[in-house]
């Protein structure tokens with residue numbers, strides 16, 4: 355019997371597996387495909403990401419550094435409203451490489467990470483959890499004291515255990531052009547209803563164009579308009595779901611969700627790499643597989659840390675739906691140097707931001 359079976363080896367699955375193995379627990383981590391594949395993420399993260407990686411990660415994964423974002427209420431030729439920091443605000447990184455790097459750290463810590471194992475069944479018993487997976491040798495069964503559902507937005511673990519779903523799923527699409535671009539600003543277009551489209555320079559790795567929007571929005575049409583506006587040819591299209599709004603409960607008696615399965619994402623960008631790994635750390639710190647009551651401590655810990663950020667993030671997102679003239683006035687008034695941390699909207703009320711505002715004067 356394992357202490358933990360982790361389902362899904364994205365950033366939170368790998369991070370939790372590593373941390374739990376370092377605590378001395380017996381950890382099995384199952385990934386349905388190859389770690390990191392298929393890609394469905396921009397890999398645009400705050401520089402805090404390097405606090406979660408190991409030796410040599412930056413040299414291996416770094417693609418470009420970003421100082422700010424230019425907001426547009428319309429397409430590429432519309433007015434740009436820049437928001438920027440004096441220091442590097444974020445990095446663009448190789449997301450497939452990040453997942454592989456984090457999985458290697460989990461293996462180094464002693465976790466048994468197995469690829470090509472798709473979990474198809476999870477049954478909770480009073481004293482254990484039974485997990486069924488389909489692997490290269492057919493169907494295999496495992497038992498664990500607890501199961502961690504780190505299996506993304508359409509989580510099988512969540513479904514099997516009848517845990518509630520996130521409030522909303524956005525549909526995100528990406529594609530790439532291959533010209534090198536080392537510019538240090540991303541572009542954000544408030545064109546698709548209630549969310550946005552983007553252009554991210556990825557250094558030698560080319561340029562990424564993307565868009566996310568809720569169901570009902572004609573994502574393909576808006577994406578074609580974006581590409582046409584930039585007058586560019588793109589390849590390697592990919593897409594994925596972005597969960598927004600965590601459900602009220604992400605734990606049962608012997609199971610817990612981490613990452614997109616629990617909608618631990620930023621409501622105003624859909625970003626979830628940092629929140630998911632932060633939550634994985636809360637899980638590893640709080641949960642003792644021999645004491646199911648410790649799951650409540652995990653629920654409290656991650657919500658205490660992220661709930662206010664997510665609440666404020668939802669308010670920021672509402673601004674994407676304001677009438678265009680109001681957006682122009684707001685962006686015109688607020689643009690310029692800022693001191694806000696991209697993962698922590700509450701830093702709008704911080705000394706750093708105040709200093710940045712004063713320096714404009």
Ligand SMILES: Cc1cc2nc3c(=O)[nH]c(=O)nc-3n(C[C@H](O)[C@H](O)[C@H](O)COP(=O)(O)OP(=O)(O)OC[C@H]3O[C@@H](n4cnc5c(N)ncnc54)[C@H](O)[C@@H]3O)c2cc1C
Nearest residue numbers: 362364386396397398473505506526594613614625626627
């Ligand atoms: C278009 C798009 C762009 C994005 N851009 C950014 C960005 O720039 N920055 C950012 O921070 N976030 C971004 N995100 C969000 C980010 O990708 C997620 O928040 C993050 O990947 C969450 O990690 P996760 O491991 O919870 O989910 P996932 O990355 O989806 O990983 C889940 C893992 O579980 C595995 N799995 C699923 N089901 C099973 C099963 N039954 N058995 C075994 N394994 C299973 C999957 O194969 C996968 O490896 C973006 C998302 C999208 C869709």
